[in-house]
Amino acid sequence: MPTARPTSITCANCGAPVTVNPLGRLPRHCSASCRVAFSLRRKHQRPSARDEQRRVIWDVLIDAGIVARDQPLPPMRKAEDTP
Numbered sequence: 859m860p861t862a863r864p865t866s867i868t869c870a871n872c873g874a875p876v877t878v879n880p881l882g883r884l885p886r887h888c889s890a891s892c893r894v895a896f897s898l899r900r901k902h903q904r905p906s907a908r909d910e911q912r913r914v915i916w917d918v919l920i921d922a923g924i925v926a927r928d929q930p931l932p933p934m935r936k937a938e939d940t941p
């Protein structure tokens with residue numbers, strides 16, 4: 859059963875009310891600047907590819923029994939620490 863199309867929504871970035879046109883895609887933001895700001899904020903909240911890779915490797919080490927399950931992921935070493 860289709861739900862009724864809303865006549866207005868709140869902006870996902872600033873919470874301002876946004877009028878919805880009767881046709882077309884539902885808007886998620888009140889303006890282009892809010893769309894970009896929302897996208898940038900979400901991008902910077904995601905873990906980096908390097909952090910995600912470290913977490914996956916750590917999970918493999920835990921599954922292999924090499925490190926204890928309750929041992930936290932060690933902090934990143936700095937470049938000057940490596941020989």
Ligand SMILES: [Zn+2]
Nearest residue numbers: 869872888892
């Ligand atoms: Zn907005």
